[in-house]
Amino acid sequence: MSAAPSATDVGRAYPTLLGCLEAADAMGALDLAHDLLDAGVGAESVLLDLVAPAQVQVGRWWQRNEWSVAQEHAATHISELVVAAVAGRAAPRPYRGKVIVACIDGEWHALPARLVGEVLRLRGWQVTFLGASVPAVHLMAYLRRHDAAALALACALPMRLPQAHRMIEACRRADVPILVGGRGFGPGGRWARALGVAWAPDARAAADLLAAPGSALSEARGPSTDVGGEEYVALVGRRADLIDVALQELLRPGAGTAGYTSAQWDATTADLGYLVDFLAAAVYVDDADLFVEAVQWTVEVLDARAVTSTGVLRTLSAFSETLRDFPRAHRFLQVGRRALRYPASG
Known part of the structure; x- marks a missing residue:
């Protein structure tokens, strides 16, 4: 008598699914899911112990610049097909x-x-x-x-x-x-x-x-x-001004932006908007860690793409100078600057 299917079956299938996602092999991924279901592995396990962690790994590959946005989108589409197939097989x-x-x-x-x-x-x-x-x-x-x-x-x-x-x-x-x-x-x-x-x-x-x-x-x-509160509302109202202030700072010598293409400047402008939004969210819930974690994640993504993080520190300084009358935001920016200058050791 064969042993009952277990998490081991899903564990063995995990590298195979990653290979299918990397190769954009939708049929291979679907066949794998159907084989697991045929072997008696529960649909919930296929979804949460196979598809979900594989998708997390796809996100890591994108973050480390090992995968392009196009590869990530293709893999996500295949994961969605697998989820639909599993759901179709198990319809209680x-x-x-x-x-x-x-x-x-x-x-x-x-x-x-x-x-x-x-x-x-x-x-x-x-x-x-x-x-x-x-x-x-x-x-x-x-x-x-x-x-x-x-x-x-x-x-x-x-x-x-x-x-x-x-x-x-x-x-x-x-x-x-x-x-x-x-x-x-x-x-x-x-x-x-x-x-x-x-x-x-x-x-x-x-x-x-x-x-x-x-x-x-x-x-x-x-x-x-x-x-929330008044500071959050006022900060959101300054969003466009803050982006402009940061762009002017990044145009200065030594910011690491010399030779940027128009596409790179568009991406930089979008990133600046995200930093303002993260700062506003941190002010909203009164938690500096929210902003610091966002800043550190941004630096990790830039480092993976061989983009200097000097501009991030300059941006935080420009924001801090502009927001001196915003007590929470100013304090969170100071914390963020210290975290970049003196990152915690391993």
Whole structure:
């Protein structure tokens, strides 16, 4: 008698799936998933122990500049095909209530949320997946028309936390329990707690939390922590000015931008906007670590692309000088500058 399928089967399949993603071999990836299901490996395991970690590795390859954006997009598309195929093979009849799964407005990383939705479906929920970047007004209208037991919202980037909070507050008015997830809510869900909303670290935890009697979702629906404030609003209003100030600083000698092409300047302008958005989000939840982590991640990405990080330090200095009357933002910028000048040892 053959042994029951286990995590070992998925572990052995992992390098094969990575090879399929690297070669853009959709048929190979689909055959692999079907073979695992035929061997008795559970659909949830294929999704969470194979597809999810492979997609995380794809993100690492992009971050280290080992893969191009085109390769990352091709791999993500194949992962989505595998998820659809697994979902098609395992279609249990729902016996629980309806759960709506969506990404917050501006969030385009939909695959993690899709995985959560499929796991909930496997656990017996009737799931409606609304996909990437759902505007708050349209989500509210949908909730009013369709009775739901819960709403699951995904956010991958902490710079989207202010938008996430606005959506959470709007959805609370629809009297629907809310669960959030994704790296955008910080390590251990620290920024979800700042927004006063229930958080799950992964799809399995989300399913367990939704199924638990007297769920913590209800406990987290009270008034949220005081966040945002006048400084956040004023900082958002200075976004365009801050980008212009930084661009002027980066035009100075020694900034490492001599010979930049128009495409490089476009990318730089976009990066400056992201830094302002991360700073604003840090001010919103009053947490310097949010901004420091964003700055360090930016430097890692630039280093991988052989782009000097001198411009980042100059940018933070320019922002700091401009925002002297913004106490939180100015303090966070000082912390960010120190983190770049004196990085923590291994």
